[in-house]
Amino acid sequence: MNDAGATVTGTRIAPQTAIRDYKLEVRDLAVSYAGKAALEGVDFGVKANEIFGIIGPANAGKTSFLKALNRMDMFDSSMRVDGQVFFNGRDIHQLRNVYALRRRIGVVFPLPVGLPLTVYDNVAFAPRLAGVKDKAELDVIVERCLQRAALWEEVKDRLDSLGSLLSGGQQQRLTIARALSQDPELLMLDEFSIAVDPVTTMRIEEVLKELRQEITIILVTNLVQQARRLADRTAFFLDGSCVEVAETEALFTGEVADQRTRAYVEGRFG
Amino acid sequence: MFEATDLNLQNRRAEKLVQAVFLLMTVLLILPVAVILGTLIYKGGSIISIDFLFTDPTDGMTAGGIFPALFGTVWLVAVALIVSVPLGVAAAIYLSEYAPDNWFTRIINLCIINLAGVPSIVHALFGVGAFVLFFGFGTSILAASLTLAIMTLPVVIVASRESLQAVPMAFREACWNMGATRWQTIRRVVLPNSVSGILTGVILEVSRTTGETAPIMFTGAAFFLPFLPQGVFDQTMALSLHLFVISTQVPGVPEELPYGVALVLIAMVLLMNSLSIAFRVYLRGKKKW
Numbered sequence: 001m002n003d004a005g006a007t008v009t010g011t012r013i014a015p016q017t018a019i020r021d022y023k024l025e026v027r028d029l030a031v032s033y034a035g036k037a038a039l040e041g042v043d044f045g046v047k048a049n050e051i052f053g054i055i056g057p058a059n060a061g062k063t064s065f066l067k068a069l070n071r072m073d074m075f076d077s078s079m080r081v082d083g084q085v086f087f088n089g090r091d092i093h094q095l096r097n098v099y100a101l102r103r104r105i106g107v108v109f110p111l112p113v114g115l116p117l118t119v120y121d122n123v124a125f126a127p128r129l130a131g132v133k134d135k136a137e138l139d140v141i142v143e144r145c146l147q148r149a150a151l152w153e154e155v156k157d158r159l160d161s162l163g164s165l166l167s168g169g170q171q172q173r174l175t176i177a178r179a180l181s182q183d184p185e186l187l188m189l190d191e192f193s194i195a196v197d198p199v200t201t202m203r204i205e206e207v208l209k210e211l212r213q214e215i216t217i218i219l220v221t222n223l224v225q226q227a228r229r230l231a232d233r234t235a236f237f238l239d240g241s242c243v244e245v246a247e248t249e250a251l252f253t254g255e256v257a258d259q260r261t262r263a264y265v266e267g268r269f270g
Numbered sequence: 271m272f273e274a275t276d277l278n279l280q281n282r283r284a285e286k287l288v289q290a291v292f293l294l295m296t297v298l299l300i301l302p303v304a305v306i307l308g309t310l311i312y313k314g315g316s317i318i319s320i321d322f323l324f325t326d327p328t329d330g331m332t333a334g335g336i337f338p339a340l341f342g343t344v345w346l347v348a349v350a351l352i353v354s355v356p357l358g359v360a361a362a363i364y365l366s367e368y369a370p371d372n373w374f375t376r377i378i379n380l381c382i383i384n385l386a387g388v389p390s391i392v393h394a395l396f397g398v399g400a401f402v403l404f405f406g407f408g409t410s411i412l413a414a415s416l417t418l419a420i421m422t423l424p425v426v427i428v429a430s431r432e433s434l435q436a437v438p439m440a441f442r443e444a445c446w447n448m449g450a451t452r453w454q455t456i457r458r459v460v461l462p463n464s465v466s467g468i469l470t471g472v473i474l475e476v477s478r479t480t481g482e483t484a485p486i487m488f489t490g491a492a493f494f495l496p497f498l499p500q501g502v503f504d505q506t507m508a509l510s511l512h513l514f515v516i517s518t519q520v521p522g523v524p525e526e527l528p529y530g531v532a533l534v535l536i537a538m539v540l541l542m543n544s545l546s547i548a549f550r551v552y553l554r555g556k557k558k559w
Binding site for chain 2: 072103105106129179
């Protein structure tokens with residue numbers, strides 16, 4: 001089901017180097033919480049500048065997958081990650097500086113999280129962490145990111161108001177602006193449209209299409225049609241495993257390897 | 271269709287009775303407070319004046335003011351705070367933000383709960399052993415304040431930990447995902463949003479410390495001193511002990527004097543508590559999420 005043939009043996013002797021055209025490559029990834037498996041045996045690669053969709057019902061392990069990529073196991077003592085993840089060809093479990101890894105990966109959560117700071121400080125947070133102090137430079141970053149997240153026009157006159165008190169849809173775009181302010185190479189969105197109205201969803205989707213020129217995007221969504229609209233390739237997760245990965249259109253035209261995928265895509269369960 | 275059945279009537283009677291009983295209990299609770307305050311004001315109010323607060327006791331403490339005791343209490347509370355707040359807040363930050371859920375953390379939590387349950391006289395004896403004798407501070411403000419600090423530490427830790435934990439987890443995760451360390455997250459997002467709760471806890475601690483007698487009795491508070499303390503290694507008078515002394519140890523004290531001292535003591539505590547309540551009300555008005 002994937003082309004990293006070396007892992008077929010299923011042993012840990014898999015080669016230590018990543019396949020070069022992949023921005024991100026995952027080998028035999030498993031995530032568990034307090035000994036309870038949430039995700040097992042995930043093997044695939046995400047190419048640079050593609051939108052990679054992940055679909056699947058609740059409890060399929062989608063969010064655990066994203067958390068593993070960002071090394072969130074460091075903050076959760078019950079979370080355990082096995083297997084290998086290569087980002088830009090480097091094994092993220094061997095990295096000394098995981099903070100630098102996280103700065104290259106932007107994350108957007110299902111529920112918008114406006115930090116209890118001003119709109120400006122929300123977007124300037126990551127650049128400041130990265131050491132940017134110059135006000136003029138921060139101004140430019142803040143404006144650019146808010147523009148790209150299609151929020152600038154609505155908040156440009158109240159950058160001093162609290163980001164956590166914006167409306168849900170605005171907060172979600174603020175979250176995206178904040179993720180972009182990290183200047184990420186990879187943007188991971190986890191069911192971003194759950195708390196957002198359809199109009200805002202469409203606007204964000206437009207933004208994502210534009211971003212594809214510059215960065216790689218992993219789009220976790222429970223809206224099958226959203227994956228179809230945006231994703232180049234899509235993975236189907238079910239009950240803690242990755243059922244299959246295919247060109248998105250193939251999933252919808254019935255060229256699937258697994259009948260469960262077809263059933264899910266056609267809305268017969270999940 | 272809507273006529274009351276016997277069962278309905280019975281329920282209604284029970285409801286009224288229960289409500290009345292609960293109201294009675296509540297009133298009974300308020301009663302002692304009202305009586306205490308009323309008695310103090312009635313019997314001791316006449317003695318309160320600026321002079322009373324700011325002059326020394328005279329005639330073997332049977333007349334004059336209470337300034338050295340008032341001054342000493344402020345000293346004791348201030349030094350206790352300087353010790354217990356940084357320690358307590360640091361421990362709370364560790365427990366809330368860093369501690370993994372393992373046996374070690376559970377033991378620490380157990381210790382904190384137990385520390386809160388230790389009687390104040392036991393703290394006093396511990397203070398004598400540890401600070402007065404072992405560390406050689408002698409009976410001094412330092413020894414007394416350290417004893418008070420240890421005694422109030424659990425309050426500071428619990429209040430601080432709770433207000434840290436009131437900051438939603440999602441904020442922390444958002445920061446971590448941007449590559450912030452735990453400390454950067456705490457400093458920029460968690461602490462600024464819990465400092466108000468921590469402060470409320472601190473004020474409550476102050477009001478408790480003000481009235482404590484046993485822990486300072488053997489460690490630093492004096493029966494009577496003809497001079498004010500010059501530093502933390504001096505002994506001092508304190509309001510709470512002064513009240514105990516003039517109520518039980520000194521013959522010929524006019525009746526209104528102990529009532530007046532008690533009134534000042536309780537006024538200090540109530541002032542602190544009102545401050546903390548006002549603060550909380552103010553903060554409730556400017557919620558950030």
